[in-house]
Amino acid sequence: MQKLSILVVEDDPLARKVMAVQLKDHAVDFAENASSGRALIESGRHALCFLDLQLGDGDNASGMELIPLAAARGIYSVVMSGHDGEAVVERAYGLGCDDFYSKGNEASNVGSVIARYLNKKEGAKTDVFSERFITEDPETRACVKEALKYAPSELPILILGPSGTGKTNLARVIHDYSGRAGAFVAINCSAYTEDLLEAELFGYKKGAFTGANDGHKGKLLAADQGTLFLDEIGSMSLKMQTKLLKAIEEHSFYPLGSDRAETSRFRVISATLEDVQSLIKAGKMRFDFFQRIHGLSVELKALARRKGDVLPLIAALGRGGKRLSFTPEAKQRLLGHDWPGNVREVKRFVELLAAGEDGRVTPEAVDHLLKTVRAEHGTLSAFANEEHYRFALENGLAAAVDRFSDELIRRGLDENEGKKTKVLSELKISTRLLYAALARMRGKRSKP
Amino acid sequence: MTLDDLIHDVNSKCSSLKDAAKLLPAAAEPEYRELLTLMVRQSRALADALAAFERAP
Numbered sequence: 145m146q147k148l149s150i151l152v153v154e155d156d157p158l159a160r161k162v163m164a165v166q167l168k169d170h171a172v173d174f175a176e177n178a179s180s181g182r183a184l185i186e187s188g189r190h191a192l193c194f195l196d197l198q199l200g201d202g203d204n205a206s207g208m209e210l211i212p213l214a215a216a217r218g219i220y221s222v223v224m225s226g227h228d229g230e231a232v233v234e235r236a237y238g239l240g241c242d243d244f245y246s247k248g249n250e251a252s253n254v255g256s257v258i259a260r261y262l263n264k265k266e267g268a269k270t271d272v273f274s275e276r277f278i279t280e281d282p283e284t285r286a287c288v289k290e291a292l293k294y295a296p297s298e299l300p301i302l303i304l305g306p307s308g309t310g311k312t313n314l315a316r317v318i319h320d321y322s323g324r325a326g327a328f329v330a331i332n333c334s335a336y337t338e339d340l341l342e343a344e345l346f347g348y349k350k351g352a353f354t355g356a357n358d359g360h361k362g363k364l365l366a367a368d369q370g371t372l373f374l375d376e377i378g379s380m381s382l383k384m385q386t387k388l389l390k391a392i393e394e395h396s397f398y399p400l401g402s403d404r405a406e407t408s409r410f411r412v413i414s415a416t417l418e419d420v421q422s423l424i425k426a427g428k429m430r431f432d433f434f435q436r437i438h439g440l441s442v443e444l445k446a447l448a449r450r451k452g453d454v455l456p457l458i459a460a461l462g463r464g465g466k467r468l469s470f471t472p473e474a475k476q477r478l479l480g481h482d483w484p485g486n487v488r489e490v491k492r493f494v495e496l497l498a499a500g501e502d503g504r505v506t507p508e509a510v511d512h513l514l515k516t517v518r519a520e521h522g523t524l525s526a527f528a529n530e531e532h533y534r535f536a537l538e539n540g541l542a543a544a545v546d547r548f549s550d551e552l553i554r555r556g557l558d559e560n561e562g563k564k565t566k567v568l569s570e571l572k573i574s575t576r577l578l579y580a581a582l583a584r585m586r587g588k589r590s591k592p
Numbered sequence: 593m594t595l596d597d598l599i600h601d602v603n604s605k606c607s608s609l610k611d612a613a614k615l616l617p618a619a620a621e622p623e624y625r626e627l628l629t630l631m632v633r634q635s636r637a638l639a640d641a642l643a644a645f646e647r648a649p
Contacts, residue, residue: 158630159608165615165623198600226604248607251614 146262147171151193151219153181153210155200159247163194166254178206185213192261194254195241197225197232205232208239215240220261224253259296259323276317277310278460281450288314291442295321300392300437302377303415305444308486311415312375314444318413319371326370326410329363333384334376341384343400346391352401362399364391367410377437378418378429378537385433392436412437418537447483447490454478457487461494468497473507481514492517546584549573553581598645605638 152163153175160174175181178199193214197207214221222243223236236244243260245253273279277288291301295318303311312330319328336344347362363372391397396407414437423429462468483489496513536544556567568578612627619627
């Protein structure tokens with residue numbers, strides 16, 4: 145952690161002691177009254193100062209006069225007060241203080257203040273939109289800014305948007321701007337069966353189940369003091385939602401096979417490409433779980449709805465590589481494309497571009513590369529494209545698999561003029577499977 | 593002392609007492625003693641302030 149030069153103006157010796165412990169990793173000066181506080185502020189050697197308002201000199205708010213002094217020297221001033229009436233807060237901000245908190249629970253207060261200070265400092269130094277989340281779209285910028293405003297807080301954030309729009313990237317940026325000391329821990333909930341997801345999240349003790357030869361620290365524990373990013377949250381089972389909800393609310397949980405509770409203070413950011421309200425209506429997401437994960441919802445638009453981002457994204461993703469120049473026609477081609485794979489597709493396009501093209505990119509080269517990307521996308525998603533996925537979500541995986549095999553069998557029959565033996569040998573399937581498919585097809589046809 | 597001052601005193605002194613108590617389990621010996629001494633002093637000062645307010649007309 146960055147060592148900061150901090151001033152604390154506080155008349156209460158016990159409060160000073162508490163602050164000394166909380167700020168032990170920084171260089172801290174203490175002032176017991178307004179006059180010594182003033183002298184230290186004027187020395188200008190502090191980046192941040194914590195000011196008590198009532199400094200034991202009979203004046204109810206002698207700490208107030210130090211705020212403009214600190215502001216004038218560019219010191220980030222934080223008022224800590226036992227008074228948190230609207231008038232006091234308003235006056236403090238009016239005088240130029242940067243932060244205000246009510247005394248109590250300093251362990252969390254001090255950490256949050258420093259995170260907000262670092263966040264502000266970092267924000268002034270780098271522009272998030274040119275380095276971390278490339279977008280020139282005003283609506284998307286507003287969404288990201290809103291999310292970053294809450295980065296240092298504990299507020300859970302739900303990121304919505306189609307696949308490839310940068311949900312994981314945004315979650316990571318929020319974590320990096322949060323100032324949280326712990327790690328960013330991501331898990332894709334759709335990549336695991338229910339049992340495996342439980343083991344991955346909660347961890348397990350050696351011997352908890354067959355095959356658990358060693359203990360495993362789960363993601364919840366790994367995210368202690370950090371951020372737990374739950375991608376594809378819509379695929380999580382109701383049972384897992386219940387279990388996770390309890391862990392989020394209580395900051396404690398039992399790893400599988402363990403009777404000892406573990407504690408972990410993680411912040412939750414989740415993401416999904418599904419319509420959350422439909423999931424709730426369909427009984428696939430618990431309402432209390434939804435309430436717990438969606439303190440703030442951020443929706444990222446598909447790239448087709450923010451075409452102005454295509455060229456800046458290509459420039460940013462190609463940074464550090466060969467400097468490319470696009471002819472005006474090539475640019476038109478790029479802007480005319482819909483980018484169904486969103487930023488992920490742009491990334492692949494840039495990789496191909498950097499690998500094989502000349503410095504000057506022609507419209508023909510763009511057409512060729514887009515075709516390659518599309519072909520790759522088609523190959524990769526043939527078994528699980530958006531339509532298949534939606535169908536499986538609505539009807540279950542078994543129904544989706546049945547539909548898939550029925551269509552392949554029907555095509556096999558068409559291409560072999562209805563010869564079943566040919567289909568059996570070409571598709572390497574059993575008679576039972578073929579007849580089950582035929583029965584389903586007949587069933588569909590006979591339905592009114 | 594006004595009621596407003598008393599409320600402020602109770603708020604801020606109790607806050608520091610609670611925060612200091614939370615530090616005790618992890619505090620090593622010299623710091624542990626120092627915290628306890630300061631906590632006792634703080635509690636007495638608060639009790640005195642409350643008693644003075646009670647006695648005031």
